[in-house]
Amino acid sequence: xxxxxxxxxxxxxxxxxxxxxxxxxxxxxxxxxxxxxxxxxxxxxxxxxxxxxxxxxxxxxxxxxxxxxxxxxxxxxxxxxxxxxxxxxxxxxxxxxxxxxxxxxxxxxxxxxxxxxxxxxxxxxxxxxxxxxxxxxxxxxxxxxxxxxxxxxxxxxxxxxxxxxxxxxxxxxxxxxxxxxxxxxxxxxxxxxxxxxxxxxxxxxxxxxxxxxxxxxxxxxxxxxxxxxxxxxxxxxxxxxxxxxxxxxxxxxxxxxxxxxxxxxxxxxxxxxxxxxxxxxxxxxxxxxxxxxxxxxxxxxxxxxxxxxxxxxxxxxxxxxxxxxxxxxxxxxxxxxxxxxxxxxxxxxxxxxxxxxxxxxxxxxxxxxxxxxxxxxxxxxxxxxxxxxxxxxxxxxxxxxxxxxxxxxxxxxxxxxxxxxxxxxxxxxxxxxxxxxxxxxxxxxxxxxxxxxxxxxxxxxxxxxxxxxxxxxxxxxxxxxxxxxxxxxxxxxxxxxxxxxxxxxxxxxxxxxxxxxxxxxxxxxxxxxxxxxxxxxxxxxxxxxxxxxxxxxxxxxxxxxxxxxxxxxxxxxxxxxxxxxxxxxxxxxxxxxxxxxxxxxxxxxxxxxxxxxxxxxxxxxxxxxxxxxxxxxxxxxxxxxxxxxxxxxxxxxxxxxxxxxxxxxxxxxxxxxxxxxxxxxxxxxxxxxxxxxxxxxxxxxxxxxxxxxxxxxxxxxxxxxxxxxxxxxxx
Numbered sequence: 001x002x003x004x005x006x007x008x009x010x011x012x013x014x015x016x017x018x019x020x021x022x023x024x025x026x027x028x029x030x031x032x033x034x035x036x037x038x039x040x041x042x043x044x045x046x047x048x049x050x051x052x053x054x055x056x057x058x059x060x061x062x063x064x065x066x067x068x069x070x071x072x073x074x075x076x077x078x079x080x081x082x083x084x085x086x087x088x089x090x091x092x093x094x095x096x097x098x099x100x101x102x103x104x105x106x107x108x109x110x111x112x113x114x115x116x117x118x119x120x121x122x123x124x125x126x127x128x129x130x131x132x133x134x135x136x137x138x139x140x141x142x143x144x145x146x147x148x149x150x151x152x153x154x155x156x157x158x159x160x161x162x163x164x165x166x167x168x169x170x171x172x173x174x175x176x177x178x179x180x181x182x183x184x185x186x187x188x189x190x191x192x193x194x195x196x197x198x199x200x201x202x203x204x205x206x207x208x209x210x211x212x213x214x215x216x217x218x219x220x221x222x223x224x225x226x227x228x229x230x231x232x233x234x235x236x237x238x239x240x241x242x243x244x245x246x247x248x249x250x251x252x253x254x255x256x257x258x259x260x261x262x263x264x265x266x267x268x269x270x271x272x273x274x275x276x277x278x279x280x281x282x283x284x285x286x287x288x289x290x291x292x293x294x295x296x297x298x299x300x301x302x303x304x305x306x307x308x309x310x311x312x313x314x315x316x317x318x319x320x321x322x323x324x325x326x327x328x329x330x331x332x333x334x335x336x337x338x339x340x341x342x343x344x345x346x347x348x349x350x351x352x353x354x355x356x357x358x359x360x361x362x363x364x365x366x367x368x369x370x371x372x373x374x375x376x377x378x379x380x381x382x383x384x385x386x387x388x389x390x391x392x393x394x395x396x397x398x399x400x401x402x403x404x405x406x407x408x409x410x411x412x413x414x415x416x417x418x419x420x421x422x423x424x425x426x427x428x429x430x431x432x433x434x435x436x437x438x439x440x441x442x443x444x445x446x447x448x449x450x451x452x453x454x455x456x457x458x459x460x461x462x463x464x465x466x467x468x469x470x471x472x473x474x475x476x477x478x479x480x481x482x483x484x485x486x487x488x489x490x491x492x493x494x495x496x497x498x499x500x501x502x503x504x505x506x507x508x509x510x511x512x513x514x515x516x517x518x519x520x521x522x523x524x525x526x527x528x529x530x531x532x533x534x535x536x537x538x539x540x541x542x543x544x545x546x547x548x549x550x551x552x553x554x555x556x557x558x559x560x561x562x563x564x565x566x567x568x569x570x571x572x573x574x575x576x577x578x579x580x581x582x583x584x585x586x587x588x589x590x591x592x593x594x595x596x597x598x599x600x601x602x603x604x605x606x607x608x609x610x611x612x613x614x615x616x617x618x619x620x621x622x623x624x625x626x627x628x629x630x631x632x633x634x635x636x637x638x639x640x641x642x643x644x645x646x647x648x649x650x651x652x653x654x655x656x657x658x659x660x661x662x663x664x665x666x667x668x669x670x671x672x673x674x675x676x677x678x679x680x681x682x683x684x685x686x687x688x689x690x691x692x693x694x695x696x697x698x699x700x701x702x703x704x705x706x707x708x709x710x711x712x713x714x715x716x717x718x719x720x721x722x723x724x725x726x727x728x729x730x731x
Contacts, residue, residue, distance in 0.1 A: 067082065067125055081123070097542075099163070106164065113152070123144050153178065153181035220261055235301055303318065311345065312341050392406070429451075430452070466505060471493075478511065487518075490518055500540070519555055544583070547574075613656055617658050617659060638660070
């Protein structure tokens with residue numbers, strides 16, 4: 001590698017009157033076959049509904065995660081809500097792999113969560129709206145926060161983790177989030193009342209002269225409107241509000257309020273401690289800077305115009321701001337809200353001349369126009385840009401030697417600096433490089449995939465590579481390229497997978513089996529690159545099952561037993577991720593991994609002990625819990641876990657404590673079972689003794705009876721003999 005609008009579910013539109021119900025004829029009873037088919041169909045619909053629900057929840061969390069601009073008076077509340085919702089993602093990813101169909105109670109809880117998340121998304125999107133409007137709407141905003149917090153807390157409280165088959169680690173996280181929502185519901189964050197009062201004071205003021213400068217200072221600081229960029233952004237948002245149908249008079253008054261803050265900022269730059277850019281404010285601006293006439297200001301940015309242009313309605317704007325407005329899809333004039341018959345822009349030379357004269361008369365440097373066209377990107381010089389363009393021309397030729405040479409040069413240029421990577425990407429190199437991934441020339445292919453690797457280090461190039469459809473080509477090289485090309489393909493996939501949404505794209509491309517194969521039979525560097533890419537991809541729950549089915553688990557366990565491989569750290573880290581997936585846990589269990597993991601806890605590094613314990617936490621849970629705990633006890637793990645709980649990493653200590661708690665419960669259950677068995681054995685022995693005693697007593701009674709009968713018989717014989725003897729004597 002060369003370089004590393006809210007929903008209201010309360011309305012019930014299905015309520016019928018008694019007369020309405022009476023007029024509906026009851027349906028004929030279905031036949032048995034129709035009933036069976038209906039049941040199957042119902043179950044399929046329930047399964048589909050559960051899957052759709054979870055997918056919708058995942059999409060909502062992703063959308064919420066993408067909302068991040070919270071520079072306003074509610075920043076703390078917005079950030080807390082967004083952070084807590086993002087923490088729900090692991091649960092939803094695991095729920096996607098959970099059992100189907102779900103019970104109705106779980107589906108109902110998920111539907112409530114979906115409605116609450118949908119409203120949360122709309123509320124969080126307000127974080128990027130006008131800071132001024134948000135303060136003026138404080139009661140409505142705070143009520144929305146309280147309502148959504150309560151609904152999220154209630155929805156989470158109704159979710160059954162067992163029915164969704166959520167892992168213990170994720171349950172701990174969700175329980176923490178639930179507790180935070182519950183606490184937030186009970187404790188409302190206070191709002192800055194002084195900020196609202198200051199804003200209303202300026203809002204209701206008739207002229208700028210009546211406004212206290214200290215109030216303007218506080219507003220500027222608390223609203224974070226301290227730079228020209230901040231003020232321009234707020235101005236754009238206010239104009240978009242007018243475009244979206246908000247009352248023009250209200251927006252106009254808010255724009256006037258913003259203008260007063262902006263005038264204060266621009267004349268108080270040294271005191272505010274936020275100097276403006278020399279392209280926005282003249283270096284001669286100071287406390288005595290003159291107030292710019294309104295006719296010289298752009299209605300959008302409220303700045304002094306440098307390149308004024310006229311739109312079809314006759315209004316004049318700064319070229320850059322009106323172009324941005326039109327590029328955003330607006331087809332109206334920002335100031336008048338009239339529909340533009342066309343989007344042509346005409347330079348206002350007269351106004352530009354008047355602005356220049358006014359600047360000279362007030363001792364200010366006239367504003368310089370921003371260049372409209374520039375062949376070379378800002379990231380590199382014109383000469384460098386020219387060199388890149390020349391290389392791209394050679395790369396696009398049909399000459400194999402030219403292609404190979406140009407690809408090699410671009411590879412080296414992209415390796416040297418971030419500026420080069422930006423320059424090459426801006427010049428349009430990525431699509432051309434991607435088209436050459438399937439080349440049969442080994443050297444060219446190696447250069448191309450390595451150039452893409454080096455370019456991917458620059459964040460903007462990651463998006464360019466993905467949108468150009470590069471992933472299938474990179475996977476092709478990963479499967480069939482030379483060892484160097486395979487190594488750098490794996491490294492490229494790792495670099496691209498640093499962006500979360502790319503994990504899904506790469507996982508769906510067939511890359512995972514190819515990475516598993518490289519991990520199995522690649523060079524040492526290839527194995528390292530494959531392992532890091534697989535680790536990152538398997539962070540996404542949907543990729544874990546693919547990795548397991550590709551045969552990753554046995555390979556990882558083999559690396560654990562091969563001390564010379566030097567891959568123990570990577571193998572254990574990946575196993576720890578896979579063990580949280582039901583397929584991964586089953587594969588690790590069937591591979592008889594427990595003795596290996598206990599050995600790592602006995603002799604491994606602190607980090608490896610931590611990951612081995614994390615795997616065991618998942619193994620010693622569920623259907624085979626008793627079996628694995630018994631086996632771990634036989635391996636002498638209890639002493640090892642006690643040591644880890646005392647001297648391991650923080651995560652290692654937590655895992656060791658979890659395992660010890662489960663082991664203690666297991667040993668207690670074993671002890672109780674043994675005590676019950678012993679008590680049962682004693683009871684059986686005592687019962688047998690009692691039976692024997694009764695049998696002996698019965699035998700003794702029978703013997704006594706026999707003796708008595710024998711004695712009586714003997715007496716009868718004697719009496720008979722005596723009688724006979726007497727008779728004979730009488731004779």
